[in-house]
Amino acid sequence: MISYLGKGILESKPLLLFLILLNFLGFLFGVYYYMPQLDETPQWLWLVVIDCPLYVLLFAIILLFELLSRPLPDVLKFITSVGLFKYGVWTVIVVLLHFDYFFSINPVVYGLILPMHVGMALESLVLLNLFRPTRSSTLLVALFFVLNDVSDYVYGTLPRIPETWVSLLFIESLLVSVLLPSVIYRGLLTKGIYTTDV
Numbered sequence: 001m002i003s004y005l006g007k008g009i010l011e012s013k014p015l016l017l018f019l020i021l022l023n024f025l026g027f028l029f030g031v032y033y034y035m036p037q038l039d040e041t042p043q044w045l046w047l048v049v050i051d052c053p054l055y056v057l058l059f060a061i062i063l064l065f066e067l068l069s070r071p072l073p074d075v076l077k078f079i080t081s082v083g084l085f086k087y088g089v090w091t092v093i094v095v096l097l098h099f100d101y102f103f104s105i106n107p108v109v110y111g112l113i114l115p116m117h118v119g120m121a122l123e124s125l126v127l128l129n130l131f132r133p134t135r136s137s138t139l140l141v142a143l144f145f146v147l148n149d150v151s152d153y154v155y156g157t158l159p160r161i162p163e164t165w166v167s168l169l170f171i172e173s174l175l176v177s178v179l180l181p182s183v184i185y186r187g188l189l190t191k192g193i194y195t196t197d198v
Contacts (some may be wrong), residue, residue: 023060055083087121145177
């Protein structure tokens, strides 16, 4: 079912153009949201600060290159798929855990952020039709996100959130970083989409 819906989206040029535009606007909104934190962060760390905006931008770029029939490397699509799901779900969890806090700051903004990040997680499923993970790429993607978690929770590039659940969120993030790439690899493998080549 997921595969069918993803293929339907990828075969619709108007829908692809809409998603490209929507995600590019989402990227701009995300960068604006993170500006106070970016102002206090060294520029070389910006890419590990703007997790959500980064992956919606990559999604838009991947779709644009698909539209132009110039597909990008599979490992980039794999990383983007995991990033969209991981950070989309993470943001929904964080906002719901601190619902009163965030909605007291700006109910309109956070009323938009929740469905936007559910959409991010769903967009990750579209990309499953576009890449063939291998054992080596699965390990690479898992390592990439574990290092990102270390950056966020050890070196402090985590988005500014209340500290109440940070330890549990660190555990959740590490588990997702390790397990999600493996689940994607195994899930696509059982469907016979690709072989087990390295």
